[in-house]
Amino acid sequence: MLSSDLPVSEYNPYYHTYIKALGDVHLLDSLEEGKNDFSSFMEEFPEEKLNYSYAEEKWTLAEVLMHIIDAERVFQYRALRFARNDNTPLAGFDQDVYVPESNASRKTKKGIQDEYQAVRNATISLFKSFDDSALKRIGFASDSPMSTRAIGFIICGHQAHHLKIIRERYI
Template sequence: MKPSALQSNDYNPYYQTYINKLGDSDLLETMSKQLKNFPKFIASIPSDKWDYAYGEDKWTVAEALLHIIDTERIFQYRALRFARNDDSHLPGFDQDLYVPNSNANARTPESIIEEYEAVRRSSLALFSSFDEATLKRKGTASGSQMSVAALGFLSLGHQRHHRDVIRERYL
Protein backbone atom coordinates (compact mmCIF):
# COMPACT_ATOMS: atom_id res chain seq x y z
CA MET A 1 0.00 0.00 0.00
CA LYS A 2 1.09 3.56 -0.71
CA PRO A 3 0.15 6.85 1.00
CA SER A 4 -1.90 7.83 -2.07
CA ALA A 5 -4.33 5.03 -1.13
CA LEU A 6 -5.19 6.79 2.14
CA GLN A 7 -8.49 8.67 2.35
CA SER A 8 -8.79 12.12 3.87
CA ASN A 9 -10.61 10.68 6.92
CA ASP A 10 -7.89 8.05 7.59
CA TYR A 11 -6.00 10.41 9.91
CA ASN A 12 -6.18 13.80 11.55
CA PRO A 13 -4.94 16.61 9.25
CA TYR A 14 -2.36 17.44 11.97
CA TYR A 15 -0.37 14.45 10.69
CA GLN A 16 -0.25 15.57 7.05
CA THR A 17 3.36 16.73 7.45
CA TYR A 18 4.42 13.17 8.24
CA ILE A 19 2.48 11.71 5.31
CA ASN A 20 4.02 14.32 2.97
CA LYS A 21 7.52 13.15 3.97
CA LEU A 22 6.86 9.80 2.29
CA GLY A 23 6.02 10.72 -1.28
CA ASP A 24 4.39 7.63 -2.71
CA SER A 25 6.60 4.99 -1.13
CA ASP A 26 5.33 1.52 -0.31
CA LEU A 27 4.54 0.86 3.37
CA LEU A 28 6.37 -2.44 3.84
CA GLU A 29 9.28 -1.54 1.55
CA THR A 30 9.88 1.69 3.43
CA MET A 31 9.64 -0.06 6.80
CA SER A 32 12.33 -2.48 5.62
CA LYS A 33 14.55 0.26 4.18
CA GLN A 34 14.33 2.32 7.35
CA LEU A 35 15.15 -0.78 9.41
CA LYS A 36 18.36 -1.09 7.43
CA ASN A 37 19.28 2.62 7.16
CA PHE A 38 18.17 4.28 10.40
CA PRO A 39 20.53 2.32 12.68
CA LYS A 40 23.40 3.46 10.43
CA PHE A 41 22.21 7.04 10.84
CA ILE A 42 22.10 6.66 14.63
CA ALA A 43 25.58 5.13 14.67
CA SER A 44 26.92 8.04 12.60
CA ILE A 45 25.91 10.67 15.17
CA PRO A 46 29.08 12.04 16.83
CA SER A 47 29.33 11.18 20.52
CA ASP A 48 29.63 14.86 21.49
CA LYS A 49 26.16 15.46 20.00
CA TRP A 50 24.42 12.64 21.86
CA ASP A 51 23.30 14.81 24.79
CA TYR A 52 23.22 18.07 22.82
CA ALA A 53 20.04 20.16 22.65
CA TYR A 54 19.93 23.13 20.27
CA GLY A 55 17.95 25.28 22.68
CA GLU A 56 16.52 25.51 26.15
CA ASP A 57 13.48 23.25 26.51
CA LYS A 58 14.52 21.28 23.41
CA TRP A 59 15.20 17.56 23.46
CA THR A 60 18.65 16.08 23.20
CA VAL A 61 19.51 13.85 20.26
CA ALA A 62 19.16 10.79 22.51
CA GLU A 63 15.74 11.96 23.69
CA ALA A 64 14.55 12.60 20.13
CA LEU A 65 15.66 9.10 19.10
CA LEU A 66 13.89 7.45 22.01
CA HIS A 67 10.80 9.56 21.25
CA ILE A 68 10.76 8.03 17.74
CA ILE A 69 10.81 4.55 19.28
CA ASP A 70 8.14 5.35 21.88
CA THR A 71 5.85 6.82 19.24
CA GLU A 72 6.23 3.83 16.94
CA ARG A 73 5.33 1.52 19.82
CA ILE A 74 2.20 3.53 20.55
CA PHE A 75 1.17 3.67 16.88
CA GLN A 76 1.84 -0.07 16.58
CA TYR A 77 -0.39 -0.77 19.59
CA ARG A 78 -3.15 1.38 18.14
CA ALA A 79 -2.86 -0.41 14.79
CA LEU A 80 -3.18 -3.79 16.52
CA ARG A 81 -6.28 -2.68 18.43
CA PHE A 82 -7.95 -1.26 15.31
CA ALA A 83 -6.96 -4.25 13.19
CA ARG A 84 -8.74 -6.50 15.69
CA ASN A 85 -11.90 -4.33 15.46
CA ASP A 86 -11.51 -2.95 18.96
CA ASP A 87 -13.82 0.06 18.95
CA SER A 88 -12.57 1.50 22.26
CA HIS A 89 -11.54 5.13 22.05
CA LEU A 90 -7.83 5.19 22.81
CA PRO A 91 -6.35 8.13 24.71
CA GLY A 92 -3.55 10.30 23.43
CA PHE A 93 -0.13 10.35 25.02
CA ASP A 94 1.87 13.26 26.31
CA GLN A 95 5.26 13.23 24.61
CA ASP A 96 6.41 16.02 26.90
CA LEU A 97 5.84 13.68 29.84
CA TYR A 98 7.37 10.62 28.16
CA VAL A 99 10.63 12.25 27.06
CA PRO A 100 11.95 13.47 30.41
CA ASN A 101 10.97 10.14 31.96
CA SER A 102 12.69 8.06 29.26
CA ASN A 103 16.19 8.22 30.78
CA ALA A 104 17.42 8.58 27.19
CA ASN A 105 20.52 10.57 28.06
CA ALA A 106 21.84 7.67 30.12
CA ARG A 107 21.50 5.29 27.16
CA THR A 108 24.22 4.30 24.73
CA PRO A 109 23.80 4.58 20.98
CA GLU A 110 24.12 0.79 20.80
CA SER A 111 21.24 0.25 23.22
CA ILE A 112 18.99 2.66 21.32
CA ILE A 113 19.89 1.00 18.01
CA GLU A 114 19.07 -2.41 19.51
CA GLU A 115 15.72 -1.19 20.81
CA TYR A 116 14.88 0.56 17.52
CA GLU A 117 15.61 -2.61 15.54
CA ALA A 118 13.44 -4.71 17.86
CA VAL A 119 10.51 -2.30 17.64
CA ARG A 120 10.79 -1.89 13.88
CA ARG A 121 11.04 -5.65 13.29
CA SER A 122 7.89 -5.99 15.39
CA SER A 123 6.14 -3.31 13.32
CA LEU A 124 7.21 -5.00 10.10
CA ALA A 125 5.89 -8.37 11.29
CA LEU A 126 2.60 -6.82 12.41
CA PHE A 127 1.95 -4.78 9.27
CA SER A 128 3.03 -7.68 7.03
CA SER A 129 0.24 -9.75 8.57
CA PHE A 130 -2.48 -7.29 7.56
CA ASP A 131 -4.47 -7.74 4.37
CA GLU A 132 -6.01 -4.85 2.42
CA ALA A 133 -9.29 -4.96 4.35
CA THR A 134 -7.48 -4.88 7.69
CA LEU A 135 -5.33 -1.93 6.62
CA LYS A 136 -8.53 0.02 5.93
CA ARG A 137 -10.08 -0.61 9.35
CA LYS A 138 -10.40 2.42 11.58
CA GLY A 139 -10.53 3.27 15.21
CA THR A 140 -10.37 6.38 17.35
CA ALA A 141 -7.23 7.61 19.08
CA SER A 142 -6.55 11.03 20.57
CA GLY A 143 -10.11 12.02 19.62
CA SER A 144 -9.60 11.37 15.88
CA GLN A 145 -10.35 8.52 13.55
CA MET A 146 -7.30 6.71 12.18
CA SER A 147 -6.91 3.77 9.86
CA VAL A 148 -4.53 0.91 10.45
CA ALA A 149 -2.61 1.83 7.28
CA ALA A 150 -2.34 5.48 8.32
CA LEU A 151 -0.73 4.44 11.59
CA GLY A 152 1.95 2.54 9.67
CA PHE A 153 2.63 5.49 7.40
CA LEU A 154 2.63 7.89 10.35
CA SER A 155 5.36 5.83 12.02
CA LEU A 156 7.47 6.10 8.88
CA GLY A 157 6.87 9.81 8.31
CA HIS A 158 7.35 10.65 11.98
CA GLN A 159 10.75 8.96 11.96
CA ARG A 160 11.74 10.79 8.78
CA HIS A 161 10.60 14.11 10.26
CA HIS A 162 12.75 13.70 13.36
CA ARG A 163 15.72 12.44 11.35
CA ASP A 164 15.50 15.62 9.28
CA VAL A 165 15.28 17.78 12.42
CA ILE A 166 18.34 16.04 13.88
CA ARG A 167 20.28 16.61 10.65
CA GLU A 168 19.28 20.26 10.36
CA ARG A 169 19.45 21.44 13.97
CA TYR A 170 21.74 19.09 15.84
CA LEU A 171 24.51 17.94 13.50
Protein backbone atom coordinates in the same frame (compact mmCIF):
# COMPACT_ATOMS: atom_id res chain seq x y z
CA MET B 1 -0.40 -0.64 -0.26
CA LEU B 2 0.77 2.77 -1.47
CA SER B 3 0.50 6.05 0.39
CA SER B 4 -1.44 7.43 -2.61
CA ASP B 5 -4.17 4.87 -1.80
CA LEU B 6 -4.70 6.48 1.60
CA PRO B 7 -7.62 8.94 1.77
CA VAL B 8 -7.12 11.93 4.08
CA SER B 9 -10.35 10.93 5.83
CA GLU B 10 -8.43 8.04 7.46
CA TYR B 11 -6.28 10.20 9.73
CA ASN B 12 -6.17 13.46 11.64
CA PRO B 13 -5.01 16.40 9.48
CA TYR B 14 -2.17 16.90 11.97
CA TYR B 15 -0.41 13.91 10.41
CA HIS B 16 -0.81 15.03 6.79
CA THR B 17 2.65 16.60 6.55
CA TYR B 18 4.27 13.38 7.81
CA ILE B 19 2.47 11.27 5.23
CA LYS B 20 2.82 13.71 2.34
CA ALA B 21 6.55 14.11 2.94
CA LEU B 22 7.03 10.39 2.24
CA GLY B 23 5.96 10.75 -1.39
CA ASP B 24 4.19 7.83 -3.02
CA VAL B 25 5.68 4.87 -1.20
CA HIS B 26 4.73 1.28 -0.47
CA LEU B 27 4.06 0.80 3.25
CA LEU B 28 6.24 -2.23 3.92
CA ASP B 29 9.06 -0.86 1.74
CA SER B 30 8.91 2.42 3.63
CA LEU B 31 9.10 0.64 6.99
CA GLU B 32 12.18 -1.29 5.79
CA GLU B 33 13.80 1.80 4.26
CA GLY B 34 13.17 3.73 7.47
CA LYS B 35 14.93 0.98 9.42
CA ASN B 36 17.93 1.21 7.10
CA ASP B 37 17.93 5.03 7.22
CA PHE B 38 17.90 5.00 11.02
CA SER B 39 20.80 2.54 11.11
CA SER B 40 22.81 4.68 8.68
CA PHE B 41 21.98 7.78 10.67
CA MET B 42 23.25 6.19 13.88
CA GLU B 43 26.66 5.80 12.23
CA GLU B 44 26.81 9.54 11.42
CA PHE B 45 27.48 11.00 14.84
CA PRO B 46 29.81 10.41 17.76
CA GLU B 47 28.36 9.07 21.00
CA GLU B 48 29.27 12.35 22.75
CA LYS B 49 26.49 14.06 20.74
CA LEU B 50 23.75 12.04 22.47
CA ASN B 51 23.30 14.59 25.25
CA TYR B 52 23.59 17.59 22.93
CA SER B 53 20.66 19.98 22.59
CA TYR B 54 20.71 22.72 19.95
CA ALA B 55 18.95 25.21 22.24
CA GLU B 56 17.90 25.61 25.84
CA GLU B 57 14.64 23.84 26.67
CA LYS B 58 14.95 21.58 23.60
CA TRP B 59 15.29 17.84 23.81
CA THR B 60 18.71 16.25 23.59
CA LEU B 61 19.55 14.07 20.64
CA ALA B 62 19.07 10.96 22.80
CA GLU B 63 15.65 12.23 23.91
CA VAL B 64 14.54 12.78 20.30
CA LEU B 65 15.69 9.28 19.37
CA MET B 66 13.81 7.80 22.32
CA HIS B 67 10.75 9.86 21.35
CA ILE B 68 10.84 8.23 17.90
CA ILE B 69 10.96 4.80 19.55
CA ASP B 70 8.25 5.57 22.12
CA ALA B 71 5.90 7.05 19.51
CA GLU B 72 6.35 3.99 17.30
CA ARG B 73 5.44 1.74 20.23
CA VAL B 74 2.27 3.76 20.86
CA PHE B 75 1.29 3.72 17.19
CA GLN B 76 2.09 0.02 16.93
CA TYR B 77 -0.33 -0.65 19.79
CA ARG B 78 -3.01 1.45 18.12
CA ALA B 79 -2.53 -0.44 14.85
CA LEU B 80 -2.95 -3.78 16.62
CA ARG B 81 -6.12 -2.64 18.38
CA PHE B 82 -7.69 -1.26 15.18
CA ALA B 83 -6.66 -4.23 13.05
CA ARG B 84 -8.24 -6.58 15.57
CA ASN B 85 -11.48 -4.59 15.28
CA ASP B 86 -11.33 -3.17 18.80
CA ASN B 87 -13.61 -0.15 18.66
CA THR B 88 -12.66 1.26 22.05
CA PRO B 89 -11.55 4.89 21.57
CA LEU B 90 -7.91 5.36 22.55
CA ALA B 91 -6.56 8.37 24.41
CA GLY B 92 -3.66 10.39 23.13
CA PHE B 93 -0.28 10.43 24.81
CA ASP B 94 1.71 13.37 26.07
CA GLN B 95 5.16 13.18 24.54
CA ASP B 96 6.45 15.78 26.98
CA VAL B 97 5.65 13.44 29.86
CA TYR B 98 7.20 10.42 28.14
CA VAL B 99 10.54 12.03 27.24
CA PRO B 100 11.92 12.64 30.75
CA GLU B 101 10.79 9.17 31.80
CA SER B 102 12.69 7.55 28.92
CA ASN B 103 15.97 7.95 30.83
CA ALA B 104 17.58 8.86 27.52
CA SER B 105 20.60 10.44 29.21
CA ARG B 106 21.58 7.03 30.58
CA LYS B 107 21.37 5.22 27.25
CA THR B 108 24.25 4.43 24.94
CA LYS B 109 24.23 4.85 21.20
CA LYS B 110 24.31 1.06 20.80
CA GLY B 111 21.52 0.65 23.35
CA ILE B 112 19.29 3.10 21.47
CA GLN B 113 20.11 1.40 18.16
CA ASP B 114 19.31 -2.05 19.57
CA GLU B 115 16.04 -0.82 21.08
CA TYR B 116 15.04 0.83 17.82
CA GLN B 117 15.82 -2.31 15.81
CA ALA B 118 13.69 -4.45 18.13
CA VAL B 119 10.75 -2.04 17.91
CA ARG B 120 10.97 -1.56 14.12
CA ASN B 121 11.33 -5.29 13.49
CA ALA B 122 8.19 -5.84 15.57
CA THR B 123 6.38 -3.13 13.59
CA ILE B 124 7.36 -4.71 10.28
CA SER B 125 6.27 -8.14 11.48
CA LEU B 126 2.97 -6.73 12.72
CA PHE B 127 2.16 -4.92 9.47
CA LYS B 128 3.14 -7.97 7.40
CA SER B 129 0.50 -9.93 9.33
CA PHE B 130 -2.35 -7.59 8.35
CA ASP B 131 -4.58 -8.36 5.37
CA ASP B 132 -6.30 -5.63 3.34
CA SER B 133 -9.37 -5.72 5.53
CA ALA B 134 -7.35 -5.19 8.72
CA LEU B 135 -5.32 -2.38 7.10
CA LYS B 136 -8.50 -0.50 6.16
CA ARG B 137 -10.15 -0.77 9.59
CA ILE B 138 -10.83 2.52 11.31
CA GLY B 139 -10.46 3.16 15.00
CA PHE B 140 -10.44 6.30 17.11
CA ALA B 141 -7.37 7.74 18.81
CA SER B 142 -7.03 11.22 20.26
CA ASP B 143 -10.67 11.88 19.30
CA SER B 144 -9.96 11.31 15.59
CA PRO B 145 -10.65 8.48 13.16
CA MET B 146 -7.54 6.63 12.03
CA SER B 147 -7.04 3.56 9.86
CA THR B 148 -4.52 0.85 10.55
CA ARG B 149 -2.76 1.60 7.27
CA ALA B 150 -2.60 5.32 8.08
CA ILE B 151 -0.79 4.43 11.29
CA GLY B 152 1.89 2.60 9.31
CA PHE B 153 2.52 5.63 7.13
CA ILE B 154 2.45 7.93 10.17
CA ILE B 155 5.17 5.82 11.81
CA CYS B 156 7.33 6.21 8.70
CA GLY B 157 6.64 9.92 8.29
CA HIS B 158 7.13 10.70 11.97
CA GLN B 159 10.58 9.13 11.94
CA ALA B 160 11.55 10.86 8.68
CA HIS B 161 10.37 14.19 10.08
CA HIS B 162 12.51 13.88 13.21
CA LEU B 163 15.59 12.58 11.40
CA LYS B 164 15.40 15.59 9.08
CA ILE B 165 15.29 17.95 12.07
CA ILE B 166 18.14 16.09 13.75
CA ARG B 167 20.32 16.36 10.64
CA GLU B 168 19.56 20.08 10.36
CA ARG B 169 19.92 21.09 14.01
CA TYR B 170 21.85 18.44 15.93
CA ILE B 171 24.49 17.04 13.59
